[in-house]
Amino acid sequence: MNINSLQNTSRVNRFINSAEINIKPAQWFTLTTRAGVDFFTDQQTNYFPYFTANANTGRYDRDEYSEFQFNLDVIARATHDFTEKLDGNMVLGFNYNSLKTTNIGGQTLNFILPNGPRDFNNVTPSNFAASDSYLNRLTNAGYSSIGMAWDNQFFVNVTGRLEAASTFGQLAKKAFFYPSSDIAWQFNKLEKLQSAKWLSFGKLRASMGIVGVQPQAYQTATNYVTRTWVDGLGGALDPALYGTGSYIQSVNKGNPFLRPERKQEMEAGIDLRFLNNKLSFSISAYSNETVDALISVTQSPASGYNTFYTNAGTIENKGVEIDLGYNVLAKNDWTLDVNLNWTRNKNLVTNLSGAGSITLGGSAGVSSRAVEGYPLGILYSNVFQKDAAGKRVLNANGFPTVDPTAVPIGDPNADWRAAFGFNLKYKKLYLNALLEHSQGGQVINGTEAVLLDYGTSATVGFERTSTTSLKTYKGTTIAAGTPFRGNIGNFGAGDVALDQSWYTGPGGWFGNVGENFLEDATWTRFREINLGYNISSNFLKQKLGLSSIGLELSGRNLFIISKVSGYDPDANVSGSGSGRGVIYFVNPPTKSFLFTLKLNF
């Protein structure tokens, strides 16, 4: 049998078209109409032939997704020079955006003919399930901006946007206003500084603004749904297979008051270049607050719902970014630039409207969550019970006891990050490299935890013998001098035997005590190094029509220095979402060596 017969394909057809009409009735006035259509279809099929693991008698799924988006902008622009030094412009615009998607698919199991055609008819009706869904969303907005410039050194822009969307709740305000403005002063153009040789460029800038994110579609009413009753870690019962089929009220509470979430941002900074642009420095400080954050808020199930999608949260970010660059060498054919960059971001979930905690990623025992009063992504897990004095509560056998209620245990967010790089050039040969450092933050090593459970971690691969008799977690006694597999531990009431019963209990992954496996996520990484050479010559150009040939040898992610062993603390089981800091059999970022040949025609 061909091992390549397992096939998962995705065929995308895309059609993008846009047209623009510009009318310029006067020198100072332009009217632009821009319309665009973006249409695509994605045909996905998954084919698992007979004898595939988990689909022993075959499985064939097919999904057809299509998306149609229409966007229209009508923009009027006017410019005016008020005086020789003062000029201004004004924009008035209207935007209309419509999105329609459809998704139709089928899933089949248990082929009638093992090698039959890839067709939904190759299964009995009870092994066929269909799915279909539609989405229709509409947004429109009017906007206006006014910009002024004085003497090419002082700039002010003010913008306002009024937006309405179909996804707003029927009892919410109909339209929302988003103002923004920015201001910049290029002060090296001051007469006094124009002659200063040491300063080549200087700019002060500040901006503030509000941007909005509209709610998801169809969240404004409580629906009735066909529900399959899922059984814990087991299977499921589907009412569609009983009686005449059923619809019941959903666990998601509809919200007629939905409004957009808004992010209020403020930023100020300074950009400086000195000594004929040899030395550059910039610093920015920012602060933003997301208010009315759209969150699927957990409800008390006893109240009749599990979730309520609403404008619930307030999340705050504050940070500083510093960039420093220096051109060390620029002589003959040599150039050398070095640069350094440092960033720090502080994040805090200031309000979740009593939502308790919201899962962003992880598992039942250890998760990354949004919790009021903590940074976004806070690690949440069970801990060992402690008494009022903060000492672990030990049981009669000298082992700690698990508190069944989960609490925040660690912060996966780094304190600061920095990067250092250089770029060295000699004629057409170049060498550049980048080193990165992330300071602080914590990570839960779930891989190690579950290996302890399975007894395959190196840390339990020992036979120990104690000179005194030891209690096991299970309560049995290992007599002095009797060898046992595991370790000898001490939780404060004398030595105990950490054997299988400990590691398959609270000492391992399924014991759910995340604080056991919390590690410092600080790392320093050699992110990349590139060595290259560009060849260009008349010969290449005339005989081969090549403007240049580039050869490059690169190494990426070459080494990492961190306090953890066996994994990359920057990896993450939740992928690219907001959930951070949980490792559980995650593929580590790869180390790679590349050779690149570039032919430029």
Next chain:
Amino acid sequence: MKKYIYGLFIVALLVTSCNKLVEGINTDPNNPLDADPNSMLTSIMVGNMNIQEGDLARFAGMWSGYFRGYTQQYQSYHQYSVIARNFDQAWESIYSGVYKNIKVLKQKALVVNNKRMIGVAQVIEANLLGTTTALWGDIPYREASNDQIQSPAFDAQTAVYASIQNLLDSAIINLNSSAFVSFTAQDIHFGGNMTKWIQTANTLKARYYMHTRDYQKALVAAQVGISTQANNFMAPHYETNRSAFNLYFQFLSLDRRNWIDATGMFGVNILNPTKAGNRSNSKTVERARWSYFYNSASNLNFTVNGFFGQNTYFPLATYAENLLILAEADARLNGFAAGLSRLNNYRAYMNTGAYINSTYLISGNFKYEPYVAADFLAGGIENAGTSIAQDRALLREILEERYITMIGQIEGFNDLRRTFKESDIKVKVPLNFGTSFPQRFIYPQVEIDINKSIPTVLPSLFDVTPINK
């Protein structure tokens, strides 16, 4: 400046047209906003089956000596190591899933004067919340699933049991009503047969009176309870489709192979005819029943004929349970002779093969001859070893019979906790771990996180629920 004023005017114009464009297109094209009561009924029934037969029953079974959690999470659970979050999903299914929809259904059925459907919904509700309060003690009830209340209060366990009895009384009145709109096709338990529903309501009344040790009322209710095996309240399963299979089968055979077995567990050992100390005697042969529940010393029987098999109906309330309620209540209230006669009724039923799959009913593999008074006297076959009083010996045998009959059911765990203090007669299931026996399930994390009415001191797994104090 004029042109700017014109500009502002245009903006104002656009804004007013803005809202009109987006109105009325946010109605979900994928899900309806309402459904009629007949269309809701089946899902409620299946949801209740999921609770009685799913992971709560597996937790209960592991802690009742019926089976062993062998690997992964279940190894931890087996050692009584559970966290609040392990109970989130079941709790959500109970409240925001089934109970909320029962409330909605009852209101809708009332609008069309479908009294009988209200009665059926009330029986399901009693079964659902009876199990919930038995496992968790104080639970939200009066204020649960009320749109106006975000943090429903936890009602005292005794009050919940009292409400459930009232609910079942009301159910019986409604089930007897002549006002109804047919729901035969949607009633997956009894196809609209009111006699069977009324008997089920009475058996459930008897069950919950047993929980609260109100044996007199239990005896009265059981006398009009399920009168024959054909009227058993069962969760139906079919082999047509995976999501209609028995949930134990799905877990044991499809989803979590080898996570649970029976090796060394008390339940399998006392049935196993080859094991020393098993419960067979000169009048009792348990080989057929042993084969039906466990097909070896170490496995649960999830073959097609077994109790945990693919399309084996799962018991929710049965004739067998009803007979054993009569036996225990009568023995406790009216003494030895009354109890013995009731137990012998049950044994007579067992001797016909009862609920055991016919594949295992091979002559010689099952025998349940009537006991006589002497069997329970010191030195008799049911009172060997350190002897106890005759009537206590009888109760001991009735409790053990209940324990065996309820293999795989949450009721087995409820019985062990109810009789926990009666150390002379209780079924002596050894601890899996440590020095304490689990006395309840712990409140789920999601309720702890959100519900401001949750008890401030959270009871631990080993804290006895109020009715068992």
